[in-house]
Amino acid sequence: MNIKIIALGKIKEKFLKDGIDEFLKRLTPYASVEIIELPAIEIKDENLTQKVLEQEGEKILSHIKSQSYVITLEIQGKMFSSEEFAQKIQDLTNEGISEVVFVIGSSCGISRSVSNRANLKMSMSKMTFLHQFARLILVEQIYRAFKIIKGETYHK
Numbered sequence: 001m002n003i004k005i006i007a008l009g010k011i012k013e014k015f016l017k018d019g020i021d022e023f024l025k026r027l028t029p030y031a032s033v034e035i036i037e038l039p040a041i042e043i044k045d046e047n048l049t050q051k052v053l054e055q056e057g058e059k060i061l062s063h064i065k066s067q068s069y070v071i072t073l074e075i076q077g078k079m080f081s082s083e084e085f086a087q088k089i090q091d092l093t094n095e096g097i098s099e100v101v102f103v104i105g106s107s108c109g110i111s112r113s114v115s116n117r118a119n120l121k122m123s124m125s126k127m128t129f130l131h132q133f134a135r136l137i138l139v140e141q142i143y144r145a146f147k148i149i150k151g152e153t154y155h156k
Contacts, residue, residue, distance in 0.1 A: 033142070
């Protein structure tokens with residue numbers, strides 16, 4: 001399976017980069033994972049938030065193929081346990097989906113156009129995390145999902 005993570009904003013903290021890189025390395029036997037990091041547009045006027053989100057949305061959509069299965073990370077999305085998430089990944093594989101694209105928007109969210117393109121809207125938690133943590137948590141959960149699918153041991 002090919003997995004693409006499209007994320008707005010640059011990861012600056014070394015500990016986050018190191019964690020993401022570690023899980024990307026661990027994922028190598030299971031899937032091809034690519035992270036596309038797009039620059040977030042700075043919002044200088046709160047009244048322009050929707051306009052900026054739409055501009056970011058156009059950039060995001062330009063990296064998504066028509067046949068890709070798109071999962072957006074959204075506050076109001078569906079929450080999964082790790083086992084349910086693994087089952088979803090397995091179901092997509094069984095359905096013949098060859099590319100899954102995860103979209104992590106900016107700290108202001110994602111555009112309506114990107115949300116509308118989603119096949120699935122997913123929430124990581126009811127808790128609020130630093131925006132940049134989403135990437136690390138996502139790659140860890142993708143890794144965990146493949147370990148569950150393969151019946152291999154991993155921390156509980």
